[in-house]
Amino acid sequence: MKAKAPSAENFLRSNGLRKTPVRVGVIELLQTATAPLSVPEMLGHLKNVDTVTVYRTLNTFVKKKLVHRVRGEDRSWLYAIGDTHDQPRHMHPHFVCDDCGKVECLDSASIPGGFIGSLNVERGYQVAYPEVVLHGKCPKCHD
Ligand SMILES: [Zn+2]
Ligand SMILES: [Zn+2]
Incomplete structure (x- = not known):
């Protein structure tokens, strides 16, 4: 169970970001989402915003590690709120x-600490972090 999220405004302030209506809107959406969201999904919920601003906002959040992203089935990026406290x-x-x-x-679930080492990546590649995507059937589609 997740702890209650701080308000979007406090969240932005504690991460050194100025609050803008788009930033607040995006954070509020991601805080209440039960699964990672695509930009078109977010645009469907936000009023008076343009796609470019939403992408720019998300890039800022990803850079600050407040939000992480994962590729969806159709190769588009989906975004979810990150964990700012533990890791x-x-x-x-x-x-x-x-x-589906x-x-x-x-x-x-967690990615084991020795995961990158276990891959025996060739010398010369500096691996920053792994991104693990598992494919299969979700509980709803499973039998
Ligand atoms: Zn995630
Ligand atoms: Zn499914």
Whole structure:
């Protein structure tokens, strides 16, 4: 169970961001979302915003590690609120259902600490972090 999220305004302030209507709107949407959201989904809920501003806002959040993103089934980015407190990166795998296309954050699963090491990546590549996407059937589509 997730702790109650701080208000969008406090969230922005505590992360050193000026509050703008778009930032507040995006954070509020992501705080209440039960699954990662695409930009078109967000645009459907936000009033008087343009696509470019929403992308720019999301890029700012991703850079500040307030939000993480995952590729959806159709290769578009989906966004979810990150964990600002425990880890700098939100190290959970994501799940893509190949039947219904739903993408979920598997918050209770974790990527093992030695995961990158176990891949035996060639020398010369500096790996920053892994992104794990699991494919299969979600509980709703499973039998
Ligand atoms: Zn499914
Ligand atoms: Zn996630």
